[in-house]
Amino acid sequence: MAKRIEATNVTAYYGGFKAIENINLTVEPKTVTALIGPSGCGKSTFLRSINRMHEVLPGARVEGSLTIDDQDVYDRDVDVTAVRRMIGMVFQRPNPFPTMSIFENVVAGLRLNGVRRKSILEEAAERALRSANLWDEVKDRLGKPGAGLSGGQQQRLCIARTIAVEPQVVLMDEPCSALDPISTLAIEDLMFQLKDKFTIIIVTHNMQQAARVSDRTAFFSIEKTGDPGRLIEYDNTQKIFSNPAQKKTEDYITGRFG
Amino acid sequence: MGDTPQRSAHAGTGGNPVATSHERPAGASARVAERPGNPGRPDGGLGGGGALPRARAFGAERAFRGLTLAAGTTVLVVIAAIAIFLVAKAVPALRANNESFWTFEGWFPNDDPPQFGIGALAFGTVLSSLLALLMAVPVALGIALYLSHYAPRRLGNTLGFLIDLLAAVPSVVFGLWGRDYFAQPVADLSAWLNRHFGWIPIFGDGPYGNSILLGSLVLAIMVLPIVTSLSREVFRQTPTANEEAALALGATRWEMIRTAVLPYGRPGVIAAVMLGLGRALGETIALALTLGSTYAISFNILASGGNSIAANIANRFAEANDTGRGALIASGLVLFAITLIVNITARAIIYRRREFTESAA
Numbered sequence: 001m002a003k004r005i006e007a008t009n010v011t012a013y014y015g016g017f018k019a020i021e022n023i024n025l026t027v028e029p030k031t032v033t034a035l036i037g038p039s040g041c042g043k044s045t046f047l048r049s050i051n052r053m054h055e056v057l058p059g060a061r062v063e064g065s066l067t068i069d070d071q072d073v074y075d076r077d078v079d080v081t082a083v084r085r086m087i088g089m090v091f092q093r094p095n096p097f098p099t100m101s102i103f104e105n106v107v108a109g110l111r112l113n114g115v116r117r118k119s120i121l122e123e124a125a126e127r128a129l130r131s132a133n134l135w136d137e138v139k140d141r142l143g144k145p146g147a148g149l150s151g152g153q154q155q156r157l158c159i160a161r162t163i164a165v166e167p168q169v170v171l172m173d174e175p176c177s178a179l180d181p182i183s184t185l186a187i188e189d190l191m192f193q194l195k196d197k198f199t200i201i202i203v204t205h206n207m208q209q210a211a212r213v214s215d216r217t218a219f220f221s222i223e224k225t226g227d228p229g230r231l232i233e234y235d236n237t238q239k240i241f242s243n244p245a246q247k248k249t250e251d252y253i254t255g256r257f258g
Numbered sequence: 259m260g261d262t263p264q265r266s267a268h269a270g271t272g273g274n275p276v277a278t279s280h281e282r283p284a285g286a287s288a289r290v291a292e293r294p295g296n297p298g299r300p301d302g303g304l305g306g307g308g309a310l311p312r313a314r315a316f317g318a319e320r321a322f323r324g325l326t327l328a329a330g331t332t333v334l335v336v337i338a339a340i341a342i343f344l345v346a347k348a349v350p351a352l353r354a355n356n357e358s359f360w361t362f363e364g365w366f367p368n369d370d371p372p373q374f375g376i377g378a379l380a381f382g383t384v385l386s387s388l389l390a391l392l393m394a395v396p397v398a399l400g401i402a403l404y405l406s407h408y409a410p411r412r413l414g415n416t417l418g419f420l421i422d423l424l425a426a427v428p429s430v431v432f433g434l435w436g437r438d439y440f441a442q443p444v445a446d447l448s449a450w451l452n453r454h455f456g457w458i459p460i461f462g463d464g465p466y467g468n469s470i471l472l473g474s475l476v477l478a479i480m481v482l483p484i485v486t487s488l489s490r491e492v493f494r495q496t497p498t499a500n501e502e503a504a505l506a507l508g509a510t511r512w513e514m515i516r517t518a519v520l521p522y523g524r525p526g527v528i529a530a531v532m533l534g535l536g537r538a539l540g541e542t543i544a545l546a547l548t549l550g551s552t553y554a555i556s557f558n559i560l561a562s563g564g565n566s567i568a569a570n571i572a573n574r575f576a577e578a579n580d581t582g583r584g585a586l587i588a589s590g591l592v593l594f595a596i597t598l599i600v601n602i603t604a605r606a607i608i609y610r611r612r613e614f615t616e617s618a619a
Contacts, residue, residue, distance in 0.1 A: 053506055058411075085508035095499035099521035108517060109507035158503070165507065 003069045003086075003168040003199060004029050005050065010066055011228070012042070012049050015059035019045040021228035022064070025218060032191055032200045034210035034237065037220035038252070042229025043203045046220070047171050050201065051087035052080050068169065085113070088167035092174040094154035096146035096161070103142040105157055109165035128164035132156045133190055152183020159190065163198070170194065172202040176209065188213050207253055211241050219249045344591050351584025359588070364553045365570065367585035368578060374585045376567070376592050378553045383566040383593065386470050386545065387538035389559065390477035395531055398482050402489035407515060418490060425483035433547030436476035437468065441548070444472045448560040462558030468550040470564035476548050477541055481534040488533065492526030493519050525608045532604035539597055545569035567593040 005027040012020045020042035027033050035043040048054040049062045052073060066073050073083045096105045106125040107115070115121060125142070129135040134156040138149070146157050155175060162170060172191075176184040191200060191213045204210050210217050218234040233240065233249045244250045352359055354372050362375025401421065405414045445466035455461045496519045504514040520527075546569035550562040571586045578586060 051506065053502065056502065056505055081508040081510055083508075084506055089506040091499060091502065091506075093499060095497070095503045097500055097503065097518060097521065098497075099524070108504070112504075112507055112509050112513050112517065161503075161507070 005169060005199065005201075006067045006070075007046075007050075008065045008067075010046065010049060010062065010064035012045050012054055012062045013060065014057065017226075018228040020049075020220075021230055023231050025231060025234055027199060027201060027216075029199050030195055030197075031215040032195055032202065032213050034214035034217045035201065035203045035220060036205075036207060036210050036217060036252075037229070037232075038222070039205075040225065040229070041220040041222050043218075043220045044173050045229070047173055047201060047203050048089075050169070051084050051089055051171055053084070053089060055080075085109070085165055086167055087169040087171060088162035088165065090155070090159050090162050090170065090172045090175045093178050094151055094158050096149075096154050096157050098145070098147045100146055101143045102138050102146045102149070102157060105146040106160050106164050108161060113165060124164055125160075128160040129157075131163055131190075131194065132160035133186060133193075134160055150183070152179050152186060155179060155183065155187060156190065159187070159194075163194065167198065169199045169201065172200065174203050174205060177205060184209070207241075211237060217241070219244075219246075219252060221248055221252065344587055344594070347584050348588035348591055349584075351581045352588050354581050355585070363555060365574065365585075367582040372581045372585065375553075376589055378555045379565055379567045379570050379589055380592055380596065381555045382470065382549065382564045383539060383568070384596065385557075385559070386474045386477060386549070386564065386566055387535055389470065389474035390481055390538045391531060391535055393474065394478040394481045394534065395485055397478075398485035398530075398534075399489055399527065401482075401486045402493055403515060403519070405486075405490045406493040407511070407519065418487065421483045421486050424479075425487070429480060429541060429544040430547075432476050432480050433544035436472060436544065436548040440476065441467060441472055444469070444475060447471075452560055460557050460559050462556075462561055464560065465562050466560055467562040468548055468564075469562055470549065470559040473545050473548040473564060473566075474559070476544050477538045480541065480544060481538050484537060485530045485534040488530035489523065489527050492523040492530070495526075496522045528604055528607055532600060535600055536597060539593065539600065540568055541566075542568040542572045546572040 005025075007023050007025045010020065010023040010025075011018065023042075023046055025046075035047060037043050045054060050066060050073075052062075054060050054062055062074060068086065072078070073087075097108060100108065103122075103125055106128050107121045110121060110124055115124075126135060126139075129138065134153060137153060138157075146154065149157060155178075159170075159175075176187055179187070188209065191202070194200060202210075202213065214237045216235065217237045217240040219232045219240065220229050221232045222229050233244055233246045235245070239245075240249060241253055244253065250256075351367065351372070355367075355374060356371035357364075357373040357375055359374070359376055361377050362373060363378045365374045365379075366372065367374045401417075405418050405421075409417065448461075448464065448466040448469065448471060451461045452463060456463075500518040500522065501514055504517040507517075509517055545566045549564040549566060549569055551565050551569070551573055552563040553565060554563065556563060567589045571590060574582065575586060
């Protein structure tokens, strides 16, 4: 249920603009990896290139190799929808489908996979909602619109929707940046539990969050605006936050830069 | 109209606050005393020191409120005026009618005694409009989705412009084109349909010419641009976040459209279709030129014939005497009622899903 991700010389472009350059990074299964760095350093771009969501934008492309358990997700023969089913994604702002009920939201991915049987869908929905710590709050109103929940609940609904299809990897792009501290805590707790089953990569601007939830931390940075983002340092979270090897990392985590 | 009395009413109420402030000399004198002491209000700036200023009795706020109220009232007045005019003209003609207005298949209001019935006209209006929508809407939605989600941006914009151009063609041009050029191909198509699908009652025997099918096809072409450009706008407004959510779940582009775009755009598409239906129901000159102007209820859409309320008004108005005009106006009232029912139905459909669409906003 969890896989190892290996990025080799990953370079991503938006049209003529090079957003990240030569990222080399290995993520072990069943760990939480945090990507930190100043705005515009390409950490979200790198995250989106892992499940090939980067190329959704017009003119965007990725070079280099990105493997998941030694399978290149950018292989010409690979079905991009299969990649995205294997690597789920939670976005910065909660984005439940506004026209769907809570239940329909959770099973949306399963329906896309062709699951029709009501009993299977119900079972999967309950399992996913329980995993997302949302079941008790919504079990009596599964037929109500997903967009009617609070922001934190919506984000957990989106997490439930993502894990309902049982991906190998869950990518989270600043999942708490639109949430209050209580909801943030709920999602951080959730990450600890999800780590048992999934490989998790999270982009965050909140360094305390990175320190709290992640096993390993990757620090991205740019020289100046317009330059591509690079991976500066990647190590155990404890090491990064206590004794970083690079001066730039230290400057960033101590708040002297960025 | 309705503007002037409205204004004077406001002027009347506007006097009151001034009067009440005189009844509280303490507050007023305090303000007066403070002002000269602090010229230019150096202590407060915009936040204001000292007493809070009174709400302004006159000003842009009130004026604008009155203006919008007057505008809103105008609509009601105009509608009422039209309704009164229509009913007043229609009733005498309906009284004089020697046959059932609802069921008689014919239109002889100028005869003595007058005989006319709306049934065939209303039937033709609804049938031709529904057929037109049936043909136009799937194509329009296809074009709209292509323009909003498949076509490269530049091509999409060019095509969209061309489609908007189609909406600007006057309906008389469509009518003439339909009658003089399009009629022959449609007659050939009718013969073909009759030969191969004649066992379906709507594809009956000829003669083929100015038929419901021809009128509906021309109507479909006229309705197409409205439905297309409105739907395209609606589809374009789908939040990127929802499209990405679907894609990230492993949806193909079509699955993404089905999961995120179509449900989100549903109320807008219904509105677009209803606007198209409104245009089709009220279309006059194009149908006057392409329908056969008969007064029989027939489901055979291939044979020459068919008529619509608006087309009948256009065709018969010139020759109509007093009763004739009253009869045509009565038919106009029926058309008005049909349009109203269509609009109410559309609202009801959108209203039923409001819980979901409102939270979407």
